[in-house]
Amino acid sequence: xxxxxxxxxxxxxxxxxxxxxxxxxxxxxxxxxxxxxxxxxxxxxxxxxxxxxxxxxxxxxxxxxxxxxxxxxxxxxxxxxxxxxxxxxxxxxxxxxxxxxxxxxxxxxxxxxxxxxxxxxxxxxxxxxxxxxxxxxxxxxxxxxxxxxxxxxxxxxxxxxxxxxxxxxxxxxxxxxxxxxxxxxxxxxxxxxxxxxxxxxxxxxxxxxxxxxxxxxxxxxxxxxxxxxxxxxxxxxxxxxxxxxxxxxxxxxxxxxxxxxxxxxxxxxxxxxxxxxxxx
Amino acid sequence: xxxxxxxxxxxxxxxxxxxxxxxxxxxxxxxxxxxxxxxxxxxxxxxxxxxxxxxxxxxxxxxxxxxxxxxxxxxxxxxxxxxxxxxxxxxxxxxxxxxxxxxxxxxxxxxxxxxxxxxxxxxxxxxxxxxxxxxxxxxxxxxxxxxxxxxxxxxxxxxxxxxxxxxxxxxxxxxxxxxxxxxxxxxxxxxxxxxxxxxxxxxxxxxxxxxxxxxxxxxxxxxxxxxxxxxxxxxxxxxxxxxxxxxxxxxxxxxxxxxxxxxxxxxxxxxxxxxxxxxxxxxxxxxxxxxxxxxxxxxxxxxxxxxxxxxxxxxxxxxxxxxxxxxxxxxxxxxxxxxxxxxxxxxxxxxxxxxxxxxxxxxxxxxxxxxxxxxxxxxxxxxxxxxxxxxxxxxxxxxxxxxxxxxxxxxxxxxxxxxxxxxxxxxxxxxxxxxxxxxxxxxxxxxxxxxxxxxxxxxxxxxxxxxxxxxxxxxxxxxxxxxxxxxxxxxxxxxxxxxxxxxxxxxxxxxxxxxxxxxxxxxxxxxxxxxxxxxxxxxxxxxxxxxxxxxxxxxxxxxxxxxxxxxx
Numbered sequence: 001x002x003x004x005x006x007x008x009x010x011x012x013x014x015x016x017x018x019x020x021x022x023x024x025x026x027x028x029x030x031x032x033x034x035x036x037x038x039x040x041x042x043x044x045x046x047x048x049x050x051x052x053x054x055x056x057x058x059x060x061x062x063x064x065x066x067x068x069x070x071x072x073x074x075x076x077x078x079x080x081x082x083x084x085x086x087x088x089x090x091x092x093x094x095x096x097x098x099x100x101x102x103x104x105x106x107x108x109x110x111x112x113x114x115x116x117x118x119x120x121x122x123x124x125x126x127x128x129x130x131x132x133x134x135x136x137x138x139x140x141x142x143x144x145x146x147x148x149x150x151x152x153x154x155x156x157x158x159x160x161x162x163x164x165x166x167x168x169x170x171x172x173x174x175x176x177x178x179x180x181x182x183x184x185x186x187x188x189x190x191x192x193x194x195x196x197x198x199x200x201x202x203x204x205x206x207x208x209x210x211x212x213x214x215x216x217x218x219x220x221x222x223x224x225x226x227x228x229x230x231x232x233x234x235x236x237x238x239x240x241x242x243x244x245x246x247x248x249x250x251x252x253x254x255x256x257x258x259x260x261x262x263x264x265x266x267x268x269x270x271x272x273x274x275x276x277x278x279x280x
Numbered sequence: 281x282x283x284x285x286x287x288x289x290x291x292x293x294x295x296x297x298x299x300x301x302x303x304x305x306x307x308x309x310x311x312x313x314x315x316x317x318x319x320x321x322x323x324x325x326x327x328x329x330x331x332x333x334x335x336x337x338x339x340x341x342x343x344x345x346x347x348x349x350x351x352x353x354x355x356x357x358x359x360x361x362x363x364x365x366x367x368x369x370x371x372x373x374x375x376x377x378x379x380x381x382x383x384x385x386x387x388x389x390x391x392x393x394x395x396x397x398x399x400x401x402x403x404x405x406x407x408x409x410x411x412x413x414x415x416x417x418x419x420x421x422x423x424x425x426x427x428x429x430x431x432x433x434x435x436x437x438x439x440x441x442x443x444x445x446x447x448x449x450x451x452x453x454x455x456x457x458x459x460x461x462x463x464x465x466x467x468x469x470x471x472x473x474x475x476x477x478x479x480x481x482x483x484x485x486x487x488x489x490x491x492x493x494x495x496x497x498x499x500x501x502x503x504x505x506x507x508x509x510x511x512x513x514x515x516x517x518x519x520x521x522x523x524x525x526x527x528x529x530x531x532x533x534x535x536x537x538x539x540x541x542x543x544x545x546x547x548x549x550x551x552x553x554x555x556x557x558x559x560x561x562x563x564x565x566x567x568x569x570x571x572x573x574x575x576x577x578x579x580x581x582x583x584x585x586x587x588x589x590x591x592x593x594x595x596x597x598x599x600x601x602x603x604x605x606x607x608x609x610x611x612x613x614x615x616x617x618x619x620x621x622x623x624x625x626x627x628x629x630x631x632x633x634x635x636x637x638x639x640x641x642x643x644x645x646x647x648x649x650x651x652x653x654x655x656x657x658x659x660x661x662x663x664x665x666x667x668x669x670x671x672x673x674x675x676x677x678x679x680x681x682x683x684x685x686x687x688x689x690x691x692x693x694x695x696x697x698x699x700x701x702x703x704x705x706x707x708x709x710x711x712x713x714x715x716x717x718x719x720x721x722x723x724x725x726x727x728x729x730x731x732x733x734x735x736x737x738x739x740x741x742x743x744x745x746x747x748x749x750x751x752x753x754x755x756x757x758x759x760x761x762x763x764x765x766x767x768x769x770x771x772x773x774x775x776x777x778x779x780x781x782x783x784x785x786x787x788x789x790x791x792x793x794x795x796x797x798x799x800x801x802x803x804x805x806x807x808x809x810x811x812x813x814x815x816x817x818x819x820x821x822x823x824x825x826x827x828x829x830x831x832x833x834x835x836x837x838x839x840x841x842x843x844x845x846x847x848x
Contacts (some may be wrong), residue, residue: 038698039692039696039697040693042541042692047437047703051459055702055711055712058698059698060698060699060700061700061710062540062692062701063700063703064533064563064567064701064703064704065533065537065559065560065563065702068529068530068533068559068563070530071525071531071534071537072540073532074523074537075533075534075535075537075539075541075543076538076541077537078521078523078534078538078631079494079495079521079537079538079540079542079543080542080543080691080692083693087672100527101530102531103493104526104530131408153759159463254466257799259521260700261542262494262519262521262541262542263541263542263543263664263691267489267490267492267518272489273656275486275514275517275518276476276486277481277488277653278654279476280474280475280653
């Protein structure tokens with residue numbers, strides 16, 4: 001019986017009140033509920049406050065470069081499909097520096113769960129605009145207000161028919177934990193865009209701001225209906241829907257490739273000899 | 281075929297096939313080269329092509345000989361022109377007893393021209409095969425060997441095309457045999473030894489799978505692409521994963537993930553793509569993840585000359601990656617060395633847990649050679665799981681401090697131990713730290729692995745006499761040209777030696793400094809504009825090499841080029 005205690009309890013380097021704490025707790029609950037042993041789980045993260053999260057639980061961890069978590073996770077999953085691979089990093093890491101990898105991971109439909117801690121600002125580097133920052137948001141780097149339109153990860157993922165697209169709010173921890181558990185169980189790429197406050201650098205999108213706006217998608221929402229999902233994906237402002245926006249059953253990349261764990265595969269010497277002799 | 285002037289043969293010659301892209305030049309070149317190898321000859325192929333799919337002017341040169349051929353050369357003995365432009369561009373390069381084979385329809389007046397009536401012999405689409413038939417007849421090759429090569433080339437899937445080609449070939453050989461041609465053939469070899477025809481990139485791919493490679497990711501970039509294409513062709517039967525990544529940054533990070541999870545991994549690219557991979561090189565070093573990186577050089581800066589050759593990225597590869605960490609750079613000079621040094625790269629990457637390089641260039645990547653089949657039985661693959669089965673206490677010290685700097689590497693998911701890797705400075709159990717005492721210990725630990733790498737350096741090779749009048753230095757693909765230039769000078773009575781570096785980093789001065797000191801004159805021959813190896817040797821030994829022979833026009837170094845430059 002795996003419990004949240006198996007995933008440990010560690011001191012963190014986060015600000016008090018940070019949304020990351022709830023995400024960390026939800027992750028532990030989801031892993032325990034999924035009955036996954038820590039050594040069968042591998043977290044990949046990049047750089048940012050969110051990317052530190054895997055250090056605060058018991059599991060395998062590859063904390064790599066800023067923006068490059070998804071390629072590392074892809075390589076891990078292809079080499080050992082037996083591992084549950086979860087990417088945990090922020091909006092800057094996944095939608096900014098790693099934007100190209102985000103698109104490629106959706107196209108591959110690699111069986112990786114992507115948890116984006118989306119606080120609409122850069123925390124680690126102290127408050128510059130992120131790809132999801134609202135237009136007009138004032139920072140030291142954008143003193144006249146952010147001029148670029150914010151990136152809409154849900155709309156992009158739904159448009160590309162990603163296997164599993166969900167939005168959650170760190171203040172709705174049970175819902176978030178359920179969603180993570182579903183994403184882990186989903187065979188294929190899953191995105192959970194987790195809205196969370198940054199208490200130090202985002203004084204606009206606060207806990208209360210999200211609390212007022214976030215509402216769970218109604219029961220009758222059919223996540224397999226792509227056109228409705230596209231509409232939901234563009235809902236933002238006074239009301240922000242959370243929950244499973246879209247899903248489908250595309251076969252995953254590893255299923256289509258059908259290789260199994262590379263580490264267990266012996267070298268076929270007969271095949272190798274035949275290959276060489278083909279050059280004669 | 282009647283040889284009117286004399287019946288003498290020649291033991292070595294240079295064949296140049298020229299034409300536009302899209303004329304089937306490489307097809308004819310590969311079939312001819314393979315037929316020559318199957319007939320027992322040694323070859324060095326030089327491919328010169330423009331960065332376009334149709335038109336332009338491309339060449340496929342085969343230097344062929346009875347004895348081992350080691351370098352390309354400029355002078356042409358047999359020019360096969362698939363378009364009139366080829367004759368115009370190359371007639372000045374013809375040797376005194378050379379022959380030009382061209383289509384009758386080109387209306388060329390050159391004296392030594394065998395004009396083949398392609399329109400009688402074949403439809404337009406097979407004009408290249410009509411030219412091949414004439415070459416086969418002129419060289420006196422066994423028709424059966426060539427016909428079999430045509431069959432193998434087109435395979436069972438294109439049987440009709442193969443049959444049509446064989447018909448044209450037969451016609452053309454018959455037509456040529458009926459005409460009087462003055463051309464010295466190659467002597468036939470009675471019992472041809474078994475040889476493979478392979479280029480540098482194919483040998484890297486083969487070396488990799490014999491070393492146990494299981495994962496290769498890449499973004500297409502000339503001249504490295506064919507490493508990936510070759511491996512992709514074998515992926516299913518060898519249980520490999522070959523993935524075309526969305527960019528080079530993804531390629532190296534993906535390979536690092538695969539390697540971390542236990543698959544011996546490699547990436548391949550050229551200068552521009554490698555520039556994108558550089559942060560990943562540093563990550564391989566910091567997380568101590570084994571990684572083989574193939575860099576096939578082409579001229580830069582930026583896009584440079586995309587399909588030509590150069591040796592100008594030695595310093596780039598040597599210094600790529602922020603921070604300080606050990607690495608090794610192999611610089612194979614032959615197709616055989618591409619095979620063995622790639623294997624060695626996998627071995628070192630696994631043993632020392634970090635980035636190891638194989639530095640080649642366009643010339644070698646595309647250069648087909650006749651090579652002896654490799655003895656596969658005696659070659660052992662690397663074993664990333666050698667520690668599995670051992671138990672470690674938790675928290676497991678993935679980065680445990682040891683005398684050699686090498687820590688025991690377990691793979692995630694295969695034991696109850698948890699493996700933690702971090703691009704930040706980290707503790708012995710892999711978690712990020714800002715403890716500055718730990719920082720110093722970890723830097724020392726990583727650098728300590730450099731001593732082990734130093735003990736495994738492949739020493740430079742010397743050829744020729746001791747205490748020579750002239751010592752020629754070289755590295756990588758210019759090996760053959762420099763060795764041949766030296767032997768040409770030696771036959772004219774000069775005391776000469778060569779010193780060739782199959783590994784350009786790290787350098788062990790004790791391996792070679794005495795040769796530099798004992799030579800009256802030292803010249804470094806390199807395919808770049810500034811003498812990068814010469815500068816590196818000075819940095820590491822204090823020995824200043826003032827005389828440089830440098831080529832940076834995009835073409836490979838040849839013996840004639842070296843001799844010409846030395847005269848000046």
